[in-house]
Amino acid sequence: MSDTGDRSRKKPTDEPSLDDYLIKDPSSFALNLARMVEQAGKAAAAWIEPREKGLKSDLLAEPLTDMVRTLSKLSEYWLSDPARAVEAQTLLFSNYLAIWTNSIRRMTGEPTEDIAAPDPKDKRFQDEDWSKNAFFDFLKQVYLVTAKWGLDLVEKAEGLDDHTRRKAAFYVRQLVNAASPTNFVLTNPELFKETVTSNGMNLVNGMRMLTEDIIAGQGDLRLRQADHTHFRLGENVATTPGKVVARNDLAEIIQYAPATDKVFKQPLLICPPWINKFYILDLSPERSFIRWLVGQGHTVFVISWINPDARHAHKDWEAYIREGIQFALDTIERRTGEKKINAAGYCVGGTLLAAALALMAKEGDNRVKSATFFTTQVDFEHAGDLKVFVDEEQISALEEAMFRDGYLDGTKMLSAFNMLRSSDLIWPYVVNNYMKGKSPLPFDLLYWNADATRMSAANHSYYLRNCYLENRLSRGKMMLARHRISLADINIPVYSLAAKEDHIAPALSVFVGSQCFGGDVTYVLAGSGHIAGVINPPEKQKYQYWTGGKAEGNLSDWLDNAEEHPGSWWLHWQDWIEAQSAKKVSPRHIRDNDSDVLGDAPGSYVMIRI
Template sequence: MPENDNPKATTFRLPDPALVSRTMADVAERGQRIVTDFLKRQSATPADPDPLKIGNAFLEMTTRLMANPARLVQAQLGFWHDYLTLWQNTARRMLGDDPRPVVEDDPKDRRFKDDAWREHEVFDFIRQSYLLSARYFRHVVEGTEGLDPKTAQKVDFYTRQFVDAMSPTNFLLTNPEVLRRTAETGGENLLRGLSNLLADLERGRGQLRIRMTDDTKFKVGENIAVTPGKVVFQNDLMQLIQYSPTTETVLKRPLLIIPPWINKFYILDLRPKNSFIRWAVDQGHTVFVISWVNPDAKLAEKGFDDYMLEGPYAALDAIEKATGERHANVIGYCLGGTLLACTLAHMAAKRDTRVKSATFFTTMVDFEEAGELGVFIDEEQLAALEQKMQKLGYLEGREMATTFNMLRANDLIWSFVVNNYLMGQEPFPFDLLYWNDDSTRMPARMHSFYLRRMYQQNDLVKPGGIELAGVKLDLRKIKLPTYILSTREDHIAPWTSTYRATQIYKGPVRFVLAASGHIAGVVNPPDAGKYSHWINEELPPEPEAWFKGATELAGSWWPDWHRWVSALDRTMVPARIPGEGGLPAIEDAPGSYVKVMATD
């Protein structure tokens, strides 16, 4: 593009011939190796042409659309009217006029942050043209009549995936920022991007595994997950970590944290400045954390009841031996919270009163409205998934990670495509994204049970709907003090769904809503001064009514939780040193289980 047409002056360079030669030779060698390896594995396990089972959903949508052609024609006429207006406005801009945009992007959409998208007539036309097309696709899909809710949700979700993929920001010739970089570097950014692409294909053994962060800058136990402590117990499914105190006295009741095993526990212990675990220790809690194993085929038959018995039940037994204290406060995060709810219902039936308070972070127990994860859970997809897990004995870690990334595709997929492959830049070192990429496997039996009985059939919320270890569970028997923390922008556990637990548990319940999402809303230390939270002492049946009556407070919810849990029992005792109680230390925190990678 001519320099005087570009709102930002650009210096043009010619590519370095030696660099081009070396890069292309490297591409040829690595590309042949990647393709050979990929084809070898494909011949052993032929690929499913429709692994996500979306073909039938779109076929049904098309049939419904054709049954009402008048509505489709009306939508098309509206689209073309807006498009012609855009053409006219672009011509007027080129003549010096300043017409109002036909359509504007969301101010929160970072894809179009570069000034050229608005200052340059051509790129403004491309941007608005894309936004009009995206709006048209969504309007047509949302207006399709007669689809069952599950099919409509699937069609809407994958239409948005398509629309996001077609964004002009994702292509060299329609992204002004990439064009500028290409001119400035003489195309070296594209050569580096090609090398980055090959490296990601090598990491995924022929399948694209996008690198989100510079993973060479992090090592578990060295600069993340570094809160001092000891592993004091372990079994096939977990290691139990007891953290070293930082206060002379501690609260009498120990604190047990049950993280999800879909990801690793150190989301709560990334760095000292944002570690919930370290902060809780500093508040005078004796903190124990379950570190789940990264399972392989040997654990294929481990079920949800095994996770309950070898997880929280075994941890409570070990905590009593380590501290001499029978009672405990317990936190469950996401799937760990679902397991905690199951355990509490099981304990209620057994008249086991060791847990004196329960805290749930972003936890669903009623899965009727499970959000966009429900797109991946229908009979076709579950059957295909179970067939795959039967062969391996587990679900591959990357499959679950890809599913979660698709829920925020622009942030967790396409932004890295642009940065790594088009801009030719290395990803920024970011502890949260390192954790996000440190995926875990799922035992076949457990995962099938979880998806079918909870997500698909919503049996957990039904009294007696689920039986674990010989006990039919009834969540309404849970009568202990309960703190429920949800996040307003949660794509994984929508807060309007997690709120339903307030109408199920029979003990005193406090519901708190944090700003931001499933991770950032939880990992929000007070010193950061970020993200507000909402409180409301009333618990009306509908979440919207709760929010309408809620009060917004600045900053982190962590102090609110500490005030709540410490008020239940303020008794203090001398600090407990890991390994000096009834259980000897096995190894230093964070232990060895957490260091096992899904690729090992």
Template structure:
């Protein structure tokens, strides 16, 4: 066969070889300098890593019990490869050939035209897709055996997916056409710059690779992020309470308290003016308060989930009502903040305390039977290891929690940045949401152990009396008030079908809304963006899939739908309330000092 002409869009192999040799020489000295400066550092082993081996051993054992099925699958893979070889040969001879396999539409890794136009890279792409599909199908098939442990199966599937994603050809210089092209164009400067980026990230992470996702120098809390005007009007050792300045002459009588999660910081709800949910609430004529949680250290290791209820949610309710002179309020809980709000409402119901008149839950779980991919990290072995680690320091380090969440969307939140920062040699661009995502928080050991064990591992919160807080047996079925849920269709942290379970528990008027996108983007979706859409259904059948099948789709943001619901329950109009002019004086300007404490 005659030698095929080289692809005009890709460099000649001889030139690639020369450039790579030059890079190797330059990079060696760079690494040597880094090691001399840093010394030897061994990253701490995470509890997760010790729990994977036994799960894979069990999987392999199950696969070997059915060798015929494995052989049949291998034969099918061999047939697919034969079709791929045949198609590749046809293309080399100048003929057309349909691909054996294509990437999923949402897979952005293979967007460069060379993955389709260049025969070699098309072959690499399809080989990877066929192999990864084969591996994942065998893992799934092994888990379908009778008697297979569901938790073990999910763990194996999750980590197999991590391995498959890590081995993608897009993650390597010589099998990524875009990187290869840039490497020759810049004579390897992209890889040298990428190596510097990686060494800087290692230094920032003190030996652990801490991938930069955004230009952190472009943002400053209180200057161009978390800028909605307001004041701190109350604080204790767990929180600062922000009251926001009104923008309307009158406001609704009933104030609004927002309880964000303390796994991350509150300002995801107040990023910039264009996408601030807090600012949106203020513009609706709602006197808006938000909890800014403390970023705890070892001195708060003893703080429990009960403390977050009494010294957190309930203390904030007291302060809001004192600041406004009102007898009742409305509340929103987001993620873990929603779990806390539900727990607090059940506690208040037992105490005959009806000061919260309407509640909204953003992507919040109370029934943890199906917690999604996060359940992979929670079993007895991993919990014991994590608790031992937390006891040494008194808290869970924020970066460890961040790595766990990033693994849930590894291609988007890990590998895309590895390619961009280290292979392409690019600097991350400014992105407010990713800045917030990198601003991690610590979690007190006592609180986090309770949350993981009693909620995720044992699913006790959904049981009547399964959890006791403040001397009260918590029963979510005692909650009786108007409730609004918004969950997101692609949520990896709080799967919407699991959040839907709460609609079958509470009494009172209920409205469930399903938004497009995921845990953050689906919630932080202002009307001006005109993205994603949402679904509503006035009926609330027990089966969430039945709810979806009967739901009506709407374009754009769900925010106006919620605003109409909230304002109908917020009472009459009264003169606007300025922060600090009520019974609680202003302590300092928003966003306060607690939010500026970084875990690092």
């Protein structure tokens, strides 16, 4: 087996003292273990109680069944040929034998070389005892060898269709990440030492936090990724001054107060995703995109979607377009007198905006004069690992549960997104919270990430089937309001932003989708991922972005010829939007006696939690 990192020579003189692993106060340790067991019982009770009362139904059966079904297909390939199976097993055991031999040589004083080493970017094995202590070094190398072997089984399996291979790789990665020795007290030197030093108090605190998080999830685990007590909507996040100027059963429309002597004549409407909440664009003031937009002279309107419940079960995409986007356009026209506006959509909010623009083109509604899409997919052929959850069997099972309740519980979607990066978004917090017993740090972005929303049954079913499963939007086959819509009918200027490391809307997927529009498209690639690539204030001077004109040919060729720029894409977009509409007018102040005003931003819908 090839190395996974730089080889390092190990000598027995590196061995640490065992004193760090010896319990100093057995009575205190035993008492804390008893307290931990007591807290674990409370956690179990918090999980069981809502299920006994019929308040919670699990959707675990189908995902587990799908995982077993998928990995069974993988096993069939390797077990169908005894020679092939023996070859795979021999490769694994030969690496185990090499690791064991090195361990024996190390104990006798000989220098050795690692059979496997972690990637330098892997933060899990940073404690020095992963290298200095022979036992933990052995565990580390066995784990790394086994992990690579398992992923290679998927890569080398023949006869798997692309969807099955993608699912198999995804599920193997989940198992690999879950089985890491860094996730367990007895196999992680840092956790072991923490437990000994605190006489097990870390485990008591961890079980208490686990109980609190299950209670917060009303029977499901709501893994805390940030200190939620530090943030308050309207006080230190979502603080850009503005007013709610319209409201219906599905959306509030927020108009933000001007901050410049002149404003652009054409207002800007932002359509955020209904998965999570709009204030990803209005985080802490120094990171708020909305505040920055206002400071550049834009009259900004934002749709704040309702957190739906059973009453909204039948709100489908047409409802979200009519009662969301077009309701906002009507509000803007009434408020400003403008019939020409710029529109921007983020993630699935951009997908909805694209579908709305195609429908409006069919219906002769030409109020939107330019469109900006942030990490938005309109073609789902290369949609990434989220497609793992999308096939007929899984969608049908999900629809059965959704139409029974009227919505998809937000924790289910949050869990799916976290699983896409489980090594970053799940296991580090499991270890920190429930084993080290430490509260996570305050971080506005992760606070927002945990503020999940439900999804109405009709909306989510339509989205999964028409976009992920059948890819109807990009193929010109999507039906809305009795119209067969086509993205080619969107002839306005388009700014399409992708993020290079995006795991939700991959850069390739956004690139291919950008070729579907009928007008002039400016494709820009930002550094970092789905969130950090978008929320990147110029003052931070972080990351970079690439420009290269239209999205033509293939992405690798486009990137080879693109120009790299340091810092944020925000200023580049500002130049682009000014080229579409440079004319300015007097600012649109929101007066105290304004009869449209229903309350202060960020409004009431954003406060509804699951």
